[in-house]
Amino acid sequence: MSTPRDSVVRVGLLFPELLGTYGDGGNAVILVQRLRWRGLDAELVEIAAGTTVPETCDLYLLGGGEDAPQTEAARELGTDGPLHRAVARGAVVLAVCAGMQIVGRSFPGGSGRTETGLGLLDCVTVKTDEPRAVGELLVTPDAAFADLGRLTGFENHGGRTRLGPGARPLGRVVAGVGNGDGTEGVTTADEADGRVVGTYLHGPVLARNPALADALLAWVVGAPLDPLDDTDADALRAERFRAVEQGNLDGVAHRTWRDRLLRRN
Amino acid sequence: MTRSPHRSELPRRSRAALAAGRGVATLSRAAHLGSGSVIGGKLALAVDPLLLGRLSAGHDTVLVSGTNGKTTTTHLVGAALRTAGPVASNTLGANMPPGMVAALDRAPDDVTAVLEVDERWLPRVLGEVGPAVVVLLNLSRDQLDRSHEVRKIADTWRDALGRLATRVVVANADDPLVVWAAGGAPHVVWVGAGSSWTADAAGCPACGGRIDFSPTTWRCTACDFARPEPAWTDDGTHAVQRDGPRVPLAVELPGRVNRGNALLALAAADAVGVEPATAAPGLRRVREVAGRYRSADVADSRLRMLLAKNPAGWTEAIDMLAPAPRPVVAAINARIADGRDPSWLWDVPYERLQGRLVVATGERRHDLAVRLRYADVDHDVADSLEAAVRRCGTPDVDLIANYTAFQDYLDAVGREP
Numbered sequence: 001m002s003t004p005r006d007s008v009v010r011v012g013l014l015f016p017e018l019l020g021t022y023g024d025g026g027n028a029v030i031l032v033q034r035l036r037w038r039g040l041d042a043e044l045v046e047i048a049a050g051t052t053v054p055e056t057c058d059l060y061l062l063g064g065g066e067d068a069p070q071t072e073a074a075r076e077l078g079t080d081g082p083l084h085r086a087v088a089r090g091a092v093v094l095a096v097c098a099g100m101q102i103v104g105r106s107f108p109g110g111s112g113r114t115e116t117g118l119g120l121l122d123c124v125t126v127k128t129d130e131p132r133a134v135g136e137l138l139v140t141p142d143a144a145f146a147d148l149g150r151l152t153g154f155e156n157h158g159g160r161t162r163l164g165p166g167a168r169p170l171g172r173v174v175a176g177v178g179n180g181d182g183t184e185g186v187t188t189a190d191e192a193d194g195r196v197v198g199t200y201l202h203g204p205v206l207a208r209n210p211a212l213a214d215a216l217l218a219w220v221v222g223a224p225l226d227p228l229d230d231t232d233a234d235a236l237r238a239e240r241f242r243a244v245e246q247g248n249l250d251g252v253a254h255r256t257w258r259d260r261l262l263r264r265n
Numbered sequence: 266m267t268r269s270p271h272r273s274e275l276p277r278r279s280r281a282a283l284a285a286g287r288g289v290a291t292l293s294r295a296a297h298l299g300s301g302s303v304i305g306g307k308l309a310l311a312v313d314p315l316l317l318g319r320l321s322a323g324h325d326t327v328l329v330s331g332t333n334g335k336t337t338t339t340h341l342v343g344a345a346l347r348t349a350g351p352v353a354s355n356t357l358g359a360n361m362p363p364g365m366v367a368a369l370d371r372a373p374d375d376v377t378a379v380l381e382v383d384e385r386w387l388p389r390v391l392g393e394v395g396p397a398v399v400v401l402l403n404l405s406r407d408q409l410d411r412s413h414e415v416r417k418i419a420d421t422w423r424d425a426l427g428r429l430a431t432r433v434v435v436a437n438a439d440d441p442l443v444v445w446a447a448g449g450a451p452h453v454v455w456v457g458a459g460s461s462w463t464a465d466a467a468g469c470p471a472c473g474g475r476i477d478f479s480p481t482t483w484r485c486t487a488c489d490f491a492r493p494e495p496a497w498t499d500d501g502t503h504a505v506q507r508d509g510p511r512v513p514l515a516v517e518l519p520g521r522v523n524r525g526n527a528l529l530a531l532a533a534a535d536a537v538g539v540e541p542a543t544a545a546p547g548l549r550r551v552r553e554v555a556g557r558y559r560s561a562d563v564a565d566s567r568l569r570m571l572l573a574k575n576p577a578g579w580t581e582a583i584d585m586l587a588p589a590p591r592p593v594v595a596a597i598n599a600r601i602a603d604g605r606d607p608s609w610l611w612d613v614p615y616e617r618l619q620g621r622l623v624v625a626t627g628e629r630r631h632d633l634a635v636r637l638r639y640a641d642v643d644h645d646v647a648d649s650l651e652a653a654v655r656r657c658g659t660p661d662v663d664l665i666a667n668y669t670a671f672q673d674y675l676d677a678v679g680r681e682p
């Protein structure tokens with residue numbers, strides 16, 4: 001698998017009108033551009049809600065959304081549909097925020113009801129009495145993802161996510177809330193169970209984390225990718241790391257003192 | 266129209282409320298805390314919660330609301346009406362009840378009041394003020410909220426307008442959410458004011474189906490909800506009234522969106538009873554709106570200042586730019602008033618800036634630089650407005666800044682023209 005594929009890479013943006021509230025479409029733009037800049041053919045496929053989901057994309061994106069649209073998206077994707085068959089075939093999924101919640105086993109819907117998720121990741125999301133997690137989120141990746149470097153982004157979610165034995169987190173929270181237990185993000189424990197990555201780093205997470213974008217693309221292409229000029233992203237990362245270090249955490253002040261003490265211990 | 270008592274006939278409680286508000290406003294000005302009008306209005310409303318309704322009852326009132334263009338359109342309506350008589354207005358954009366109370370308190374009896382209203386406050390203000398005319402511009406997501414919430418606002422407008430019996434609503438026929446909201450009102454004057462932002466209206470507010478947009482019209486693909494035939498259109502040089510005269514429409518403010526705002530202002534003036542031919546020349550007197558569209562000398566260049574607060578506003582501002590290759594300084598902050606999360610940058614079609622240099626500045630210039638890189642736009646970053654203008658190195662530079670960045674620069678170049 002060391003020769004780059006010569007066919008077009010198809011990036012499927014799922015339900016942008018339901019799951020696109022935080023500039024989530026940016027991730028699709030970023031993936032397509034990073035392929036094109038390397039001379040690889042790429043196509044952005046916008047998949048509207050209410051239409052048949054194509055099974056032929058190489059990579060699928062699910063973004064953030066509110067309770068009602070989130071529940072609708074989960075209902076349309078089902079527990080054994082085209083997306084599941086694509087994942088079984090080896091397609092990659094990046095699921096962000098509400099997107100991550102719905103690809104798990106269950107998540108809280110709008111009226112407090114527990115909704116059934118897609119079951120692509122072994123995790124459940126629950127409602128707690130903790131305040132909404134809003135603010136900068138900084139993550140040190142677990143050893144398996146060390147190549148990604150520190151992950152940086154913004155989070156804005158009410159639910160807390162618990163991982164089952166078939167899942168592992170992306171990393172540990174340095175600043176922010178993440179899954180709510182000191183971990184952040186969810187992926188499959190075994191690649192044989194699918195190449196599905198979930199994260200609370202919401203919206204255009206790949207803008208701040210080009211290494212994560214390239215890790216997803218390397219899965220698709222089947223080979224490591226040539227480096228690109230990421231001067232702008234490096235400057236953005238440095239500036240955001242500095243902001244977190246200086247305690248300029250924006251909404252992270254929403255965390256309770258209990259939260260902070262528990263984390264410190 | 267029923268007229269309420271003049272100022273001297275206001276209840277004692279209201280007069281006491283106004284006196285208290287003026288006192289605290291004076292103190293606030295003395296302490297250099299701004300005009301003091303908002304804090305004074307707040308106090309006055311605390312003393313008399315019914316004050317807004319009582320004060321406005323002495324005036325014919327025009328309310329202007331929507332996500333973008335409120336302040337500009339309020340200025341345009343005021344300028345159109347001033348051709349026929351004096352006008353009172355909250356022209357600095359203090360668009361919640363305290364700012365309206367302060368504007369009305371300064372107004373002589375019987376002058377027409379033109380009030381900008383925050384879109385979330387419109388239903389309540391409608392109930393209290395009972396306006397002669399309501400102007401509805403557009404509805405899109407602001408930087409802080411989500412399209413779901415935009416739809417909720419459209420629903421609350423529709424309910425509130427449905428409860429008003431005999432008023433005239435002047436509404437933009439090109440924005441489906443505005444059409445849905447105005448559909449609750451018995452008497453609507455539809456204006457073809459244009460719309461450059463359709464992302465928040467893609468789902469039909471009537472049935473949930475998909476709305477199909479063409480360059481000139483729109484309709485739901487699933488039900489009969491469609492663009493109403495406008496009574497007012499713009500043929501590029503004239504305002505054209507269906508079954509009425511053509512009036513030259515000359516606007517000094519840049520962009521198609523401001524021609525649309527001017528057309529709405531003309532229709533509003535007509536609804537108040539000012540002849541379009543009389544009102545139209547007034548529109549040309551608006552050259553600057555609370556610092557927006559100002560030209561200022563910065564670092565040996567002539568800088569034209571545009572404000573854009575959200576994706577729809579940026580899309581409109583990009584349309585106002587001088588043609589490429591004139592360089593652009595784009596400034597992004599993410600303070601509380603801007604929304605702390607600049608993810609919305611990815612909803613702005615920055616690809617339209619290809620073919621010119623864009624210098625990113627403001628506190629979140631690096632977020633913008635990354636966005637510009639993926640948009641294939643030639644760009645650089647600079648850590649101050651002056652450095653950004655110098656980097657452009659041309660005699661004329663356009664600036665687009667979001668809210669707090671714009672206010673900072675306005676302080677730097679001077680708030681008065």
Ligand SMILES: [Zn+2]
Nearest residue numbers: 469472485488
């Ligand atoms: Zn419909």
